[in-house]
Amino acid sequence: MMRLPTDKLQAIVDRLPTTRDEDWKYTDLSRAREITSRWLDAGGATVAAEIAEDIARITASIDADWFVIANGELRLPDEIPNVTAARVNAAPTAENALAELNTALLLDGLRVRIDGTPAKPVGILLIDGAADAATSQSYVDVEFAAHSSGELIEYHVSLGATDHYANGVVRIAVGDNASARHVRIQDRDLNHVQTGITHVSVGRDAKFSSAGFDLGGGLVRNDILIDIANPGADISFDGLYLAGDGQHIDNHTRVDHRVGPAISRQEYRGILNGKCRCVWNGKAIVHEGADGTDADQANHNLLLSEKAEIDAKPELEIYTDDVKCSHGTTVGQLDETSLFYLRTRGLDQGHATRVLMHAFAAGLVSRIPVEAAKATVGELVEARLAVLINTDEDFS
Amino acid sequence: MLDIKNLQSRIGGTEILRGLSLHVDAGEIHAIMGPNGSGKSTLAQVVAGHQDHEVTGGSVTFKGVDLLELEPEERAREGIFLGFQYPVEIPGVNNAYLLKAALNARRKHQGLDEIDAFEFLKLAKEKMAMLGMDPKFLNRGVNEGFSGGEKKRNEILQMAILEPELAILDETDSGLDIDALKAVAEGVNSLRDPDRAIILVTHYQRLLDYIEPDFVHVLSAGRIIKSGDKSLAFELEEKGYDWVREAANG
Numbered sequence: 221m222m223r224l225p226t227d228k229l230q231a232i233v234d235r236l237p238t239t240r241d242e243d244w245k246y247t248d249l250s251r252a253r254e255i256t257s258r259w260l261d262a263g264g265a266t267v268a269a270e271i272a273e274d275i276a277r278i279t280a281s282i283d284a285d286w287f288v289i290a291n292g293e294l295r296l297p298d299e300i301p302n303v304t305a306a307r308v309n310a311a312p313t314a315e316n317a318l319a320e321l322n323t324a325l326l327l328d329g330l331r332v333r334i335d336g337t338p339a340k341p342v343g344i345l346l347i348d349g350a351a352d353a354a355t356s357q358s359y360v361d362v363e364f365a366a367h368s369s370g371e372l373i374e375y376h377v378s379l380g381a382t383d384h385y386a387n388g389v390v391r392i393a394v395g396d397n398a399s400a401r402h403v404r405i406q407d408r409d410l411n412h413v414q415t416g417i418t419h420v421s422v423g424r425d426a427k428f429s430s431a432g433f434d435l436g437g438g439l440v441r442n443d444i445l446i447d448i449a450n451p452g453a454d455i456s457f458d459g460l461y462l463a464g465d466g467q468h469i470d471n472h473t474r475v476d477h478r479v480g481p482a483i484s485r486q487e488y489r490g491i492l493n494g495k496c497r498c499v500w501n502g503k504a505i506v507h508e509g510a511d512g513t514d515a516d517q518a519n520h521n522l523l524l525s526e527k528a529e530i531d532a533k534p535e536l537e538i539y540t541d542d543v544k545c546s547h548g549t550t551v552g553q554l555d556e557t558s559l560f561y562l563r564t565r566g567l568d569q570g571h572a573t574r575v576l577m578h579a580f581a582a583g584l585v586s587r588i589p590v591e592a593a594k595a596t597v598g599e600l601v602e603a604r605l606a607v608l609i610n611t612d613e614d615f616s
Numbered sequence: 617m618l619d620i621k622n623l624q625s626r627i628g629g630t631e632i633l634r635g636l637s638l639h640v641d642a643g644e645i646h647a648i649m650g651p652n653g654s655g656k657s658t659l660a661q662v663v664a665g666h667q668d669h670e671v672t673g674g675s676v677t678f679k680g681v682d683l684l685e686l687e688p689e690e691r692a693r694e695g696i697f698l699g700f701q702y703p704v705e706i707p708g709v710n711n712a713y714l715l716k717a718a719l720n721a722r723r724k725h726q727g728l729d730e731i732d733a734f735e736f737l738k739l740a741k742e743k744m745a746m747l748g749m750d751p752k753f754l755n756r757g758v759n760e761g762f763s764g765g766e767k768k769r770n771e772i773l774q775m776a777i778l779e780p781e782l783a784i785l786d787e788t789d790s791g792l793d794i795d796a797l798k799a800v801a802e803g804v805n806s807l808r809d810p811d812r813a814i815i816l817v818t819h820y821q822r823l824l825d826y827i828e829p830d831f832v833h834v835l836s837a838g839r840i841i842k843s844g845d846k847s848l849a850f851e852l853e854e855k856g857y858d859w860v861r862e863a864a865n866g
Binding site: 555557558560561562563564565566567568569571572575576578579580581582583585586 | 664665666667687688689691692693697698700703704706707708709713714717718721722725757774778
């Protein structure tokens with residue numbers, strides 16, 4: 221595909237959202253713009269660093285059928301029963317500057333179709349490791365065919381001390397009566413920048429269960445957009461973010477209930493320590509006529525430092541009568557009764573605190589809908605948490 | 617072993633304990649009975665060291681040590697165990713992890729080496745067998761999704777593994793059906809020991825049909841107003857709490 225001339229690309233970069241946009245008021249993409257402009261000025265070519273060992277290590281850590289997209293280039297694996305995969309070079313129409321940038325600079329997109337019940341989860345490793353400052357794009361389109369039952373793992377990694385900005389688009393379509401289980405792992409270098417949009421659409425009586433884990437990244441923005449246009453959908457998604465000094469992690473979710481009955485549940489949890497900022501903005505829109513909607517959203521945060529900041533905002537817009545909607549947001553400390561319970565068992569205050577923080581995170585790990593990913597995600601969470609709260613304890 | 621003298625406490629400005637005295641020796645089982653709001657649970661929490669309760673007067677010594685100077689975890693390591701009325705659920709933390717961490721905290725305090733994984737598993741399984749608990753409970757989250765009876769039995773399991781010198785069981789019988797109650801009582805009875813004292817805090821006499829106390833105390837408005845042997849519990853069951861209250865006032 222012919223790439224646009226540099227000035228046209230730069231024009232897209234200049235249109236990326238700014239903090240003047242309501243949806244972006246807490247998240248400043250200046251660094252993404254700066255890295256991309258620098259990369260374009262230098263010719264817009266990425267020199268790959270040596271990442272073969274990392275790819276081998278990560279793909280060995282979870283038993284899945286892996287697709288690897290390294291520095292934007294896709295390697296298609298051998299045939300996998302019940303899984304049809306193809307390279308795509310053009311993402312569908314772009315609806316905003318981030319998606320436009322994605323389409324304009326995309327090297328290889330990946331389209332996957334899951335039929336029946338594949339033996340293993342489909343794993344997609346999106347890994348970046350560049351010798352110089354770089355920008356990378358990814359586009360992944362996964363269709364769970366009607367009546368299928370499958371699992372999808374998205375694993376986003378970027379390595380290296382150089383500046384990096386990754387911008388991704390994911391589309392997940394769950395067919396009628398299909399069951400899709402999904403886990404997203406984001407473990408980027410603590411200086412890197414990520415923006416990512418995930419579109420999920422669900423068919424009649426379809427089930428979508430998901431869990432996302434943001435463990436790294438210096439500046440991270442995830443947009444999860446879920447569209448319910450068929451009755452009988454059952455959707456649940458969890459998110460965990462662990463943030464330390466210098467990190468900024470923003471999760472924006474939006475669920476559109478266009479018809480009922482349907483269920484959507486989301487629970488995001490965050491542990492913040494040091495000078496960092498996280499954002500959770502959960503929007504649920506129950507459109508006119510979407511009777512029988514049951515929407516619940518929760519966001520719980522533990523702030524361990526006075527320098528840590530969270531902006532938590534649930535938003536409910538309801539345009540019909542027969543609905544059940546709830547939301548709850550907490551920002552605070554650990555449960556006093558639980559702390560006392562552990563202390564009466566002989567654990568000192570510090571130890572009891574660490575145990576409860578571990579439990580706060582592990583509660584979401586134990587609910588990961590993709591069984592094969594549980595152990596590895598548990599280890600990654602534990603390792604990140606150990607750094608955040610400064611302990612090397614094994615809670616198993 | 618435990619000596620409470622003229623203990624007074626407040627929570628959020630409200631006086632709860634108003635001059636409570638109690639002496640417990642090793643090997644004894646004491647039942648603390650009383651109507652709701654009489655201060656039974658407060659007594660248990662104050663002895664265990666709950667920070668919401670402010671001690672405004674009196675003293676509590678345990679084996680000669682001033683208990684009120686100690687943090688809750690220090691009291692636990694000294695050999696005090698509080699069985700909770702509402703045991704806390706901690707999803708994400710294995711029952712086995714908590715049991716082992718608690719046991720090792722106590723062992724460290726006693727100058728003993730930490731127990732190794734193999735020895736711990738052996739000990740835990742032995743105690744679970746004694747209490748008729750399925751070993752699979754070891755690998756579940758602490759009290760996560762446990763029924764009322766399972767939670768109480770889990771408290772007794774913790775007690776069996778920690779081998780405290782003083783166990784205070786707060787409303788261990790509440791919310792249990794008769795089979796669960798019997799199982800919990802059997803567990804407690806198996807832990808009767810000449811070196812161990814047990815305080816049962818209960819509203820109903822029912823528990824005492826299965827665990828026979830040496831002493832029964834009636835608590836009212838933050839003080840012990842009558843003490844006796846187990847026959848006092850039967851009398852209470854028959855005549856109600858008003859009877860002792862009137863007797864005490866008259």
